[in-house]
Amino acid sequence: MTTASVNPPPRLLMGPGPITADPRVLRAMSAQLVGQYDPAMTSYMNETMELYRHVFRTSNEQTLLVDGTSRAGIEAALVSLLEPGDRVLVPVFGRFGHLLAEIGERCGAEVHTIETPWGTVFTPEQVEEAVLAVRPKVLAVVHGDTATTMCQPLDDLGEICRRHDVLLYCDATATLGGNRFETDGWDVDVASAGLQKCLGGPSGSAPITIGSRAVRVIEGRRHVEAGIAESGDVGRGVRIASNYLDLAQIIDYWGPRRLNHHTEATTMLYGARECARLLVDEGVDVAVERHRLHGAAMLAGVQGLGLQVFGDVAHKMHNVVAVHIPDGVDGDRTRAGLLTDFGIEIGTSFGPLHGKVWRIGTMGHNARKDAVLVTLAALEQVLRAAGVPVTAGAGVGAAQEVYA
Numbered sequence: 001m002t003t004a005s006v007n008p009p010p011r012l013l014m015g016p017g018p019i020t021a022d023p024r025v026l027r028a029m030s031a032q033l034v035g036q037y038d039p040a041m042t043s044y045m046n047e048t049m050e051l052y053r054h055v056f057r058t059s060n061e062q063t064l065l066v067d068g069t070s071r072a073g074i075e076a077a078l079v080s081l082l083e084p085g086d087r088v089l090v091p092v093f094g095r096f097g098h099l100l101a102e103i104g105e106r107c108g109a110e111v112h113t114i115e116t117p118w119g120t121v122f123t124p125e126q127v128e129e130a131v132l133a134v135r136p137k138v139l140a141v142v143h144g145d146t147a148t149t150m151c152q153p154l155d156d157l158g159e160i161c162r163r164h165d166v167l168l169y170c171d172a173t174a175t176l177g178g179n180r181f182e183t184d185g186w187d188v189d190v191a192s193a194g195l196q197k198c199l200g201g202p203s204g205s206a207p208i209t210i211g212s213r214a215v216r217v218i219e220g221r222r223h224v225e226a227g228i229a230e231s232g233d234v235g236r237g238v239r240i241a242s243n244y245l246d247l248a249q250i251i252d253y254w255g256p257r258r259l260n261h262h263t264e265a266t267t268m269l270y271g272a273r274e275c276a277r278l279l280v281d282e283g284v285d286v287a288v289e290r291h292r293l294h295g296a297a298m299l300a301g302v303q304g305l306g307l308q309v310f311g312d313v314a315h316k317m318h319n320v321v322a323v324h325i326p327d328g329v330d331g332d333r334t335r336a337g338l339l340t341d342f343g344i345e346i347g348t349s350f351g352p353l354h355g356k357v358w359r360i361g362t363m364g365h366n367a368r369k370d371a372v373l374v375t376l377a378a379l380e381q382v383l384r385a386a387g388v389p390v391t392a393g394a395g396v397g398a399a400q401e402v403y404a
């Protein structure tokens with residue numbers, strides 16, 4: 001059998017993520033491997049921890065990478081915090097809230113949810129009322145739900161959790177680096193993310209930060225693997241149900257003891273480190289402002305094309321907008337036209353929104369003026385081909401006004 005080498009077609013990924021990776025991240029990922037305990041490698045690990053402290057805006061010592069896509073970070077957090085029978089409260093405002101609830105169930109936790117219609121977010125009062133009714137150990141909340149584009153304000157939730165002695169876990173996969181996220185400022189106990197959105201890398205590594213209250217809970221469940229445990233390593237508490245995602249062991253691996261756990265995914269670490277290095281070099285606030293600007297230009301552009309924006313725009317993430325697919329337009333066919341004729345990918349959504357909205361992202365490496373304008377110009381063409389009456393140049397023109 002003969003197969004050609006990998007040579008993907010040129011694409012501009014303007015969907016909800018993954019996005020076109022920053023070439024500098026890909027270059028870092030082509031570097032040669034070193035051994036797991038090589039001093040060069042352990043320095044890269046320490047630097048990665050420090051860089052992500054800046055990205056997450058935290059002084060948490062335990063800021064590291066979980067190997068795997070974003071959901072590996074989510075599962076690591078929840079399986080390490082939740083014992084069977086523990087109560088977890090999940091405010092659901094889109095697909096990824098359902099994911100948190102499902103993972104909580106798989107941990108054997110007693111899962112309680114509150115729901116708000118897709119396209120809206122919760123008020124702090126709604127969340128506090130549920131916290132009082134459920135008295136959970138953990139409040140698990142998505143920051144930006146990519147399925148709906150909504151961004152749940154978190155600034156009051158940490159304080160509510162502290163007051164009621166609840167741990168706050170946040171899924172910042174879709175928002176980190178492109179929207180304000182203050183781990184320490186908002187009293188978030190654990191937050192995790194992925195690289196493939198605003199961080200401008202490929203999926204496959206999940207940065208996570210764990211505050212001292214959560215570390216205490218995790219350390220209280222520490223069981224070192226039999227084959228490597230030493231005399232002082234006496235198991236404590238209820239053992240974490242996953243070995244691979246056991247944050248107690250992962251913390252030991254990243255810490256000064258360097259206790260062997262998994263074989264670190266070196267190439268992903270190079271990529272994750274470069275994503276954070278680029279962000280810190282740019283300035284986290286500057287990167288957030290860049291996402292705000294290009295997100296605003298894309299929003300104006302799609303409105304200029306006459307498309308109806310989905311959801312509560314005041315609570316939209318900077319980096320993605322959802323628009324209703326116009327009546328009579330075949331959404332998938334139009335997206336396919338955009339891909340084949342222009343090399344541009346946009347997304348549809350999930351569940352109740354599948355086939356009803358398109359989601360257009362401006363994130364990471366693609367939060368750029370040229371990417372926004374080219375996407376709007378191409379969208380105008382495919383809309384016209386689908387029979388939608390569009391004023392020539394209306395999308396690009398509206399975006400240009402934002403840039404003026």
Ligand SMILES: Cc1ncc(COP(=O)(O)O)c(C=O)c1O
Nearest residue numbers: 069070071096144146173174194
């Ligand atoms: C908010 C959110 N959480 C979790 C995930 C799951 O991430 P992954 O596919 O990297 O496991 C995604 C993916 O789009 C997401 O947007």
